[in-house]
Structure formats: C-alpha cells, structure tokens
Amino acid sequence: MSVASVPVVLHLHSEDNVVVATRQLPRDFSLPETNGTQGLKTREPIELGHKIAVRKIDTGSPIRKFGQTIGFATREIQPGDWVHTHNVEAGQLSLDYAFASEVPPDPTPLTGRTFMGYRRPDGRAATRNYIGIVSTVNCSAATSKMVAQRFERSLLEQFPNVDGVIPLTHQAGCAMQLGGPDHMQLNRVLSGYARHANIGAYILIGLGCETGQASFLAEKNDLHQIQIPGQKSDLPLILNMQEVGGIAKTVRRAADIIKEMLPEVNNAQRVPIPVSEINLGLNCGGSDGNSGITANPALGIAGDMLVAYGGASVLAETPEIYGGEHLLTRRAKTKAIGEKLVERIKWWEKYTSMFGAEINNNPSVGNKKGGLTTIYEKSLGAIAKGGQSALSAVYDYAEPISQKGFCFMDTPGYDPVSVTGLVAGGCNVVVFTTGRGSCLGSKPAPTIKVATNTPMYERMIDDMDLNSGKVLDGTPL
Template identity: 65%
Template sequence: MNHQKSPQKQTSNLYFKATLMTEQPPFLCLDPSDNIVVARRFAREGDLFHSHEAQIAASERIDMGHKMAIQEIAQGEAIRKFGQPIGFATKPIQPGQWVHTHNVGLGELGHSYEFCTAINEVPKPNAERTFQGYRRADGRAATRNYLGIISTVNCSATSSKYIANAFDESILADYPNIDGVVALSHQGGCAYEYGGTDHRLLARTLAGFAEHANIAAYLIVGLGCETAQASFLAEEHNLVQLNVSSEVAKKPLIMNIQDQGGVAKTVRRGVEALKELLPDANNVQRVPIPVSEIILGTECGGSDGNSGVTANPALGITSDLLVGHGGTSILAEVPEIYGGEHLLTRRAITKDVADKLLERIKWWEDYAKLFGAKIDNNPSVGNKKGGLTTIFEKSLGAIAKGGSSPLRAVYEFAEKVQEKGFVVMDTPGYDPPSVTGMIAGGANMVVFTTGRGSCFGCKPVPTIKVATNTPMYNRMIDDMDINAGTILDGDATVESVGETIFEKIISVASGEQTKSEAQNIGDEEFCPWTPGPIF
C-alpha cells in the first residue's frame, strides 16, 4: 500500500447520525464532501436527489444500498463516501449515473498515518447496569452453561458428534440449568508441523473454548496418531476443569479413539463420563453481574451498501455504551479494516498499539501476495449485489462497528482478551473463523450485523443478528433479532437503534434466547483458522 500523504480529514460521518423524517427521499448523503449518494430504497430512473446547489435526477435504476453520482466525476478521480475515498473512477461519470464496479476501481489511497491524535474517552454512565449471568468459581462471568466436547482432529469429529447427540431432551430435562452439549469439531488437526505455528494456533483456539466461561465442563476426544495431540493441548495450556467443584474431576477428560478400542467404545465411555459431570454443571444459578464483565464480539457478514449506514454505526453506538460501562468490545476481521486503518491508528492509546495494527495489515498484504491474490477480492458476490464496490468501502463501513472509543490493544487470533475497552483481534473476514477466534479469546456475547441475511449462531455463545434494511428483516424475520432498517425508514436514529442493541445484549446475556438459539443453530459454526500449508 502506498503511504504517501493524503488529506488529514477524519469525518464523524463514519458514525452517521440519521434524523427522523416523516417522508424519506430516495437518496441519502452521508457527508457534505461526498460526490455520491446512497439509495435508501429502490430508486427508479428520474427519482430526484435534492442538494443545496442542484436537483439531480437518476439517469438509470439504482438499487437499494447502491450509489448514484451527484457530481461530474473525472476518470481517475476519487469516489467519496463517508467523507473518505473508497476507490477511483475508471471512466468519466455523470451526475445521476449508477456508481459501482463497472466504473470504479481500487487504485492507491496513499494514506498518511497519524498516531494517538483522536483519543476521545466515552462518557461513563450515571448508574451501573447488571445482567443475570453465571458467576464461575474463578470469578469469570458466563452468559450460557454448556458442556463441550473438544475434538482435536477431524478424525474424531464424528465420535464427538455422536457423544453430543446422546444428550437429548430426555436426559437434559433433569438438568434445567444446562443449555446443551456441543461438539466442537472441525476439519483440521493434522498434516502440519508438530509444535509449529499452525499447531499452536489450533491448540490456543481449542484451549480457549475448553476454558471458556460458558463451558461448564468438557471432554477432549482425539484419534491418537494425529499431529494435534490431546496431551500437547492439555500440557501446553495447563488445562483443568475450571468450573467443576470435585478435585478428582478437575483433571481434563481425554479419550483417544485408538486407545479406547474404536468409535463405539469411545462414544459409550464418553457419554458415561459426561453424565457424571451433569449434576456439577447443573449446580449454578443466575445472579446479578456488572455489565462491565461482558466481552462483546462484533461481526458483520453478508454486508450490503447500507451496512455502514445503519447496523454497523448503530453497533458502534452500542460498543461505546458498553465501553462506557467498563466492558470490552472486539472489532475483528482485519482484512475488512484494510483501507480504513488510518482512522484507527488515530484512536490508538499508544504508538505501539497502532504499530501492531499496521503490522497485521502488512501481514495480510504479504499473505495475499503469497497466493497471488488481492485483499480486494474480499467483497463477495452478495456484497457487490448489495451495493459494496471495493474493500475500502466495505472496510469503512465495517470499522463503524467499533464506535469512537480509544483503541487499547490489538490481539492475534484466539489470543485471550484481557484489556477492558475497545480492542482489535486479528481474524479473517470469513465469519465462522472470525467469530471462533473472538470466542476463543473470551467473548461471551456476539452481535452480528447483516445486509443480505446471514443465518449465524455459534455455540456456546449467543449471537444477536441485526438487519441493515427492512425488506430483508421482514423476509427473514425468523432469523433477525433487530431491524436497523428503521433508520432508513425514518422511524429511528442510529443512536436509538444502538441503545436497542445494548438493551438486547443485556437481555440475551441474562438468558433470553436469540433467533438462532431458538432454531438450535450453532453446532457447525466452530471453525479454527489455519493460515499455513497443509501437507
């Protein structure tokens, strides 16, 4: 990336404040310096945008979330949205024309980085808020109460699932405080260097789930001959059964299929072992816990052109509210920070924190080149159909989830999050591994924004899904928890939706089911990240 000097402006319109209106015009201008506007609904040819200087008519159909030029834009000139460049015109564009991949390219932004120049502490609340959670013996706060089966390798995935499936309602009915038994199975665990980077990364992820506050007790299931040995996992991370009261049972339960004599015997003995832990795991009650102990993972998936206008900035308000209460908010998906990282370096509390973020950005640039790819490949087919044109545009919208709080730390994938406040975790942009990394790091709540309609859950942590637009929310109402499309409709502001999400977090952390939980979604979304080669 070219790091030459560029305009120093940082606009607050990344966290766009909508105003209530009785009749909504078809287009929305996000910043006075923008040369495009966003269609807040399907706009027909001839629909008008009224500015102070002129009246611009759409010269063609502009779909919801897509962009229309409101100025003459020369070839090579920057396209501006949120007051920031998101790409460059590949041909001359006239006012009223649709602005998208057919006439916009990535180009070079030429950012100049500032460090620690925009550190604004968020207000503290007048009164402490609490949620009804589980207080673990070691003092941590849980929002759910699961038993987990940690599969070390794909070869033990089926056995792990068989064990979990044995715990149906007929068994768990006698243990009302247990939310379920989840098999944390995956596709990896072998064919890389023993003790190498990928092996240690997987072990850190598995240990993060085993020791998660939402896991009351766990069983580790391996094959026996894999690289990701269960013994390595237990010893490397000093694993114990943190939430089991019996001293005898505190030692991790490990079963290797080859040692047990096959799949059937492993499943039978695994079921018997976990049954013995049920009374202990059930012996919990929800108690008031300060909101400061919520660790929130924020994610956006199936994004559209309105993600950075409605749901993401609303979640940014939520993030600031949580940080103000002393809690922790995680912004992940570093490939979807790319192009907007200059806004975060200004919020870093030290240059070391900013440098760590830039180091991760550089790592992703090099990682993409290693495979002959470009980070701009990140926007998916659905993203582009929803109006997102470049990774820069997507990143500026994604960063809005992080609100305006100071950036206090940057963590690597699945690293344990210990800092309070707003932090970044290095994860891929792909939703399952990204959320997996944040949960492994300790997230006990997840909020997931979506414009196209992602149906996501990830046990053992509840996921609240926020729709960016009303048509999708109505179409997928069984999967969406909150409709941020009311901002476009003129029925709510970004601030009010952000407050709604904050209140929903407290309710769900206290035991209210999310839409994904009601449908029992979340058994297949555990997805450890393995960036290196598989041999």
C-alpha cells in the first residue's frame, strides 16, 4: 500500500462520531468520502492523531471513539470541528461490569518457538545475566552506585556472559513503620529484584541503622543465591556501612566480593528456551492519539500469541484503565478476578480524593498535545495492549507472577514506578509503547520501545526499537 492510498482519517467504529487524522491537515481540507465523512471539510487545522467531528454533536452528548464513550461535549460541535479539550470534558460514565460474561475461549496452543536465554539452577528462565547491588535504604544508594562504577564494560570483557553490574537503588528504606504496609511493599520490590531470574548474583548494601534492615529483608523473603567460592552459605551477602567502616571501605569490600562472583556468574550460557517462559510486562508512556490505533493493538496481538504459546502477558497502570475497566471485567475468568480489579479501581478513587484530585484528570500535557482528550480515551487505547485473551489473574504491586496467560498488576500510571512493579513481579521482558517519545529503561529486564508514529520514531531513532507508525504510512509491521 502506498502512502497516497492510506486514508487521511480513520473512522474506527461505525458508532463513532469522530474520525482520527493520520497526518497534519490544513483548514478547509476536503476529507475523502468514506463512511461518515461525505462532503466533510476541516473547519480548522488538525494535527496528527487528533479528532474531527463527522456529525453535529449537541452540548452534553457523548463523544464516541473505539465504539465507546470517551467524554461529553461542553458546547455544540459542528461537523469538521476539531474535537479536544476546548469542547470536551470527561464527565461521569455508568459502566456495566458484567463480570465474566464475555470470557473468550482458550487459544489453540502453539508450540515450537524459542529464544536464547539463561537457564537458572532452579529451572527459571532469564533473558539477561546481571550482578545486582541492592541498596536497602536511600542512605546506601550512592555507595551502591560507586560500587557499580568500578565495573565498567571494558573491565568485564573477560566475562562475556555477564551483562553488567547494576545498582538497584531507591529513595526509601527508613522513616516508615517496621513491618507496616510501606515497609512490606518495599521488601516485596527489593526481594523481587534480588531473586529475579535476570540477576545471576547480588549483594545487599545497607547503612546499618535503617528501618529496612537487610537481615529482615533476607529472612522474611527467604532470600538465597548462588554458591560463591570461599562462602560456606548460600544466604545473601550483607554489607552494612556502619559495620564495615564507612563508604570507602564498603566500596572496596563490595568490589572484592563481586570480583569473586564474576567467574561463577559468567559460567551461565545462553541456550534455547521455549517462549512459554517469557513473562511479558506491558506498559505505555508519553501516549498520543495513535497509541490505541497502532502500537497498543499490535502489542495486544503479540501478547495473545505469547499466551497461546503458554507465556504470561501482564498489563498494568491501574489509573490508566479507568473508564475502560468494564472491558476487562467481562473477560475475567471468574467473578472474583473481576471484582479484585474493580476493588483496585475503587482504592485509587479513594486515594486520589484524599489529595483533592481525581483519576479522570490523568492525561498529561504531552498526552493532550498528541491528541488524547480524556482519561477514558487514554484508557481505551491503553487497554488495547491487553489483546483479547481472558483475564487470568489480578496481582498486587510487585506481587510474584505465578499465573500464565493474560494478567493484570495494580501499579500507578507513573512509568518508572509501574515498570518497577512489573519487573519485581518477575517480568523478564518489557515492551513499552510511546507516542511522544519516552526513553524508559528497566534493568535487569530488557525494554523494547515501540513508537506509535513515524515522525517521532525518525526524530528519536536512537532511543526507539520498532516503529508501529508504519501502519499509518501503509506499510505492514
């Protein structure tokens, strides 16, 4: 298909009263006569990914896209008008959750596809092979980074099977209730990273006086690791700066330990592993009006294929399914699974209200510049990453992913925090779609970044891996 033959607008569903521009359109541009656009001209310039009314929409009437309501007109909208924040508000939706009423059948099993990964002694599959330096508290974060800096890529050349030495740091670890919700959630994240299949070995570095003690972390989460020469136990190696003697001594001691770890970690070899052992984390950020048309549906198809092969595809970002969650509750395998998802939505409604905010204020400045008008529109596009498979499980933040199939994890919409939860839960690959251009990375899991449109892909080609915007250009993926 040539670029000239690609429609300049897309009418996504027969019930939609808007179309989406696939390129920049000037004022008074005559739209081709397709379903819903007969004799229509743009009444003002329209940017790529933005919406145009195809018929008159009265004040208070719903705006329809994807066959769903994405908001309500705040004033009368004429055919050819630009439809966006100046004439649309989110309003309130009435959703029918219809739990487990539209559960799709299990896919026909697929077999025979493999990837080259690392097989761990406990049988798990890894896509990378790192040594991790886990900081128990912000007070040891800088020290952990100093240790990692001792092992630049050039110093690891004699260990070709080691992908790197990485600091795993954060800004918490103290000023919290011992054993309280914050402490236990942090423990869940840190232990998830420490025992992640992509971490071949690790050490724990603390300050010594923090609430989040390394010993508590190791004991409560039953942490173990590879047997290191000279060590009599497989328990985690813990360095508390106050006990070792400060920053410099801790850095030297940690570096010496890692030097002992390197040969053992380097013994891992890539071997063919069935794709059924991939836990795929799905995330999007810097979304635009094309996200729900190009990258996210393509990722949804890939996720469905992975499910058919026996793998796990894990959607996240609870505030960014808001207003579209009924599409997931209907696909839930059981009523209980659907109800847990709704319970998480209600929690976020309550949480945001405590700060005088609302979930439906979610779209960012960049989202809006890219054509997304309301949280409902953004959510419908985001949910497309989840494909069409049945919803098999709903997980708390950073909870270990134990179920294959299509799952959901409760995370915030802030991308670094959301992906952290997915990786801590065991995702060994992350695919991240972006329309505005997010450069997110998520070691120890590789992050494949998929652009939703060609102009951004070409502008940021050094940071993007795939261009799904080719669909709008008339090129198959």
